[in-house]
Amino acid sequence: MSQDKKYNAVTTEYQALDAAHHLHPFTNTGALNKKGARVITHAEGVYLWDSEGQKMLDGMAGLWCVNMGYGRKELVEAATQQMEKLAFYNTFFQTSHMPAAELAQEIASVTPGDLNHIFFANSGSEAIDTIIRMVRQYWCIEGKPYKNILIARENAYHGSTVAGASLGGMSGMHKQGAPGVGGIERIRQPYWYGEAGDMSEEEFGIACAKALEEKILQVGPDNVAAFVGEPIQGAGGVIVPPANYWAEIQKICDKYDILLAADEVICGFGRTGSWFGSQTLGIKPDIMSMAKGLSSGYLPISAVAVGDRIANALIAHNEDFNHGFTYSGHPAAAAVALANIKLMKEENIVDYVANDIGPYFQQKLRETLADHPLVGHIEGIGLVAGIALVKDKETKEFFPGDLDIGYICREHCFNNGLIMRAVGSRMVLSPPLVITREEVDELCEKALHCFNLTLKSVS
Numbered sequence: 001m002s003q004d005k006k007y008n009a010v011t012t013e014y015q016a017l018d019a020a021h022h023l024h025p026f027t028n029t030g031a032l033n034k035k036g037a038r039v040i041t042h043a044e045g046v047y048l049w050d051s052e053g054q055k056m057l058d059g060m061a062g063l064w065c066v067n068m069g070y071g072r073k074e075l076v077e078a079a080t081q082q083m084e085k086l087a088f089y090n091t092f093f094q095t096s097h098m099p100a101a102e103l104a105q106e107i108a109s110v111t112p113g114d115l116n117h118i119f120f121a122n123s124g125s126e127a128i129d130t131i132i133r134m135v136r137q138y139w140c141i142e143g144k145p146y147k148n149i150l151i152a153r154e155n156a157y158h159g160s161t162v163a164g165a166s167l168g169g170m171s172g173m174h175k176q177g178a179p180g181v182g183g184i185e186r187i188r189q190p191y192w193y194g195e196a197g198d199m200s201e202e203e204f205g206i207a208c209a210k211a212l213e214e215k216i217l218q219v220g221p222d223n224v225a226a227f228v229g230e231p232i233q234g235a236g237g238v239i240v241p242p243a244n245y246w247a248e249i250q251k252i253c254d255k256y257d258i259l260l261a262a263d264e265v266i267c268g269f270g271r272t273g274s275w276f277g278s279q280t281l282g283i284k285p286d287i288m289s290m291a292k293g294l295s296s297g298y299l300p301i302s303a304v305a306v307g308d309r310i311a312n313a314l315i316a317h318n319e320d321f322n323h324g325f326t327y328s329g330h331p332a333a334a335a336v337a338l339a340n341i342k343l344m345k346e347e348n349i350v351d352y353v354a355n356d357i358g359p360y361f362q363q364k365l366r367e368t369l370a371d372h373p374l375v376g377h378i379e380g381i382g383l384v385a386g387i388a389l390v391k392d393k394e395t396k397e398f399f400p401g402d403l404d405i406g407y408i409c410r411e412h413c414f415n416n417g418l419i420m421r422a423v424g425s426r427m428v429l430s431p432p433l434v435i436t437r438e439e440v441d442e443l444c445e446k447a448l449h450c451f452n453l454t455l456k457s458v459s
């Protein structure tokens with residue numbers, strides 16, 4: 001049997017299994033079943049292979065998570081050794097174990113400010129649920145149970161549990177599985193390129209922060225528990241806010257005694273050239289969620305880093321906090337996260353993103369793609385970027401909604417050895433942090449080729 005036939009047979013077999021039994025997340029399953037899923041078989045460094053033998057440069061680090069790249073033996077060994085020693089024990093019964101205790105300390109060593117107390121969960125969504133419950137409980141302990149409204153932003157992504165979907169600003173998610181969780185308000189997103197009209201970045205930054213103040217005054221400062229935001233919106237299309245935005249938000253939260261929660265699920269662990277996006281953008285959060293890059297995606301684990309103000313109130317309050325998950329601080333996942341942070345430190349990866357590969361990536365992207373007729377705007381920091389595809393560069397006219405330009409472009413990328421994600425008409429990139437300059441060059445060349453193919457498809 002020729003190599004191609006062998007691959008085809010494997011592909012068909014797994015596509016059939018998948019179509020018969022597997023319901024995929026965020027997917028039109030009927031349409032996928034007709035087409036057949038791409039079957040990913042193995043990976044190394046920044047590359048993935050599918051069952052047809054196609055090699056692809058993973059411009060998305062899996063799903064914004066495989067920060068230290070694929071095939072890291074150190075992480076595999078950490079999991080194996082921990083599973084042999086203690087595969088599982090919980091942290092409910094007044095018990096702890098070494099990986100959870102050590103990881104809590106290790107995370108506290110890299111979080112900014114006084115975010116010294118760590119609560120473990122398994123996914124970004126669970127971390128967000130934890131934040132919602134914890135800040136509301138905090139205000140109850142403070143004798144203000146009515147201070148329970150959370151303010152988030154349109155087009156924010158905070159996960160897919162009922163609470164995460166309710167908090168996020170994705171209208172497509174609100175429509176499904178309704179009703180959601182109550183006590184949530186939303187304000188506009190700081191998307192300068194798409195929504196500022198004639199305003200300068202600075203004017204727009206102030207206007208978007210002012211929207212928070214207006215909302216607080218509308219619902220009453222005494223009723224607002226916290227403002228929640230991603231330092232840079234990721235799944236919303238990589239929206240980098242104007243430089244003055246977060247400082248204004250911070251001032252408003254301080255003025256009305258509103259807790260500030262940073263959702264660092266994408267920005268955390270080096271993505272923006274600091275350990276956390278909050279450090280890059282000058283935010284001082286009271287509480288912070290993290291997941292993905294915490295273990296480079298090798299095992300599911302997430303955490304909430306809690307500042308002294310909230311943690312001390314919880315600790316002093318003589319009552320159980322009735323929240324947690326069977327796998328909170330799972331030993332194997334914690335051991336992998338520990339090994340991952342150790343690896344990040346040994347390889348100076350945060351410095352590499354800040355001072356070497358991040359600036360190189362941002363510059364190379366602009367050099368290669370900024371003049372392309374489809375590219376309206378490129379924004380990003382470190383190793384995360386969003387590219388707006390437009391019909392008319394000069395007038396910033398977007399393609400009509402029924403022409404799914406992002407999907408067309410994403411398909412060309414997949415078929416030409418590059419994984420890039422489409423968010424509506426925005427193409428987003430978030431490659432592994434270990435990517436080299438040569439690999440960035442390859443990524444940009446492939447992207448240019450695929451943008452040319454996309455232009456042809458719509459001309």
Ligand SMILES: Cc1ncc(COP(=O)(O)O)c(C=O)c1O
Pocket residue numbers: 122123124125126128157158159160230234235263264265266291292
């Ligand atoms: C900012 C942010 N918060 C929360 C989540 C939810 O994480 P998970 O998919 O692990 O539940 C995501 C996922 O992409 C995210 O980007």
